[in-house]
Amino acid sequence: MIDRQQVNLRLERELVDQLDDLARTEHVDRTEVARRLLVSGVAEARIERALRDYAAGRVTAWRAATDAGISLYDMLDRIHERGIPYELDPEVLERLDAQGGRHASARVAEKATDYRSDADSGIDRLREQFKPERVTTLFVGESSPAQGTHFYRANSNLFRATRAAYASALGEDAVPTGEAFLRFFADQGAWLVDLADPPVNKLPDNDRRAAVEAGIPRLAEVIRNEHPGRIVVVKRDLAASVHRAVATAGSKAEILVLPFPVRQWAPVYRRDLAAFLKPD
């Protein structure tokens, strides 16, 4: 038995006349016509609301379909008819860009000297030199770059973007430039470590992922020892690995995930890191 509730509505005389006209044509009473119109009107309104939510990025197509009470395929048709574009995640482009659009099995020829460990290249020593007495904000990167630049050599994209973010958050006059920024960075309690060692940025995808995975226990140990209150992930692809290290360490650190600051992602990195660093 259908559960129906009585609802009283005050309608304009003209609208009631139109309902009666329809009722005569359909050979049903006024109430039945009103009920049918409400059913179809509410269904359409739910679809409209779901399409708006989907277009605004608030829900996925699947969820929109559920909210609208229609099938996923019907919702995809509606989205198509409405011409709502597919919102490609910038992270996908970033990831493909970082890979140089390579096929997964493609190999890139590199000189063996490009892959020296951080101990051999002197990065470990620099990292220790600029380690704060108490690490409050731990920056986690993927690896030292194979091309020889590095944050702790004050000559990399990451160095420039990070310095710019601090300047944006704390004021240009308060933040030194060049190598002095490295001491300032340490004084702020900030320290940068990498998941993988040696460099992986020119390795094929599978090797790169394996190197990052292998670094999770080491990162967990750093987190366990240093107890940072905040962790900044300096490349979105690393988020899952860092989360696992944080969970392994039993840390409750606040985590900020940023894109690596190259090309169009540099302003995003600067803006989001600056917002994170800004004093309350």
Added chain:
Amino acid sequence: MGDAGGIGTGEAEALAAAAERSLPVLVSERRASRLAQALGIESRTPIDLLFAGTPQREQLRQRIRKYADLVQLRIADLDYLMKLIEARTP
């Protein structure tokens, strides 16, 4: 389950299974991949799979164009993907 972060039931189930088994998850939409990221789950999209699984440049172009038509990819995004294919190591 229907109210989980703006995603559908199937997406929520896929994320739950991926988290339970420590596996990456394939999702097509930004909202779902961001939720995966927030949960510490590695996610991949159909575009990632097309790039990873299509060695021939011309074939990849065709597949990306078909996918772009299917999902109504923005022209700027399609252009960017085509540039990535162009720059790809043959």
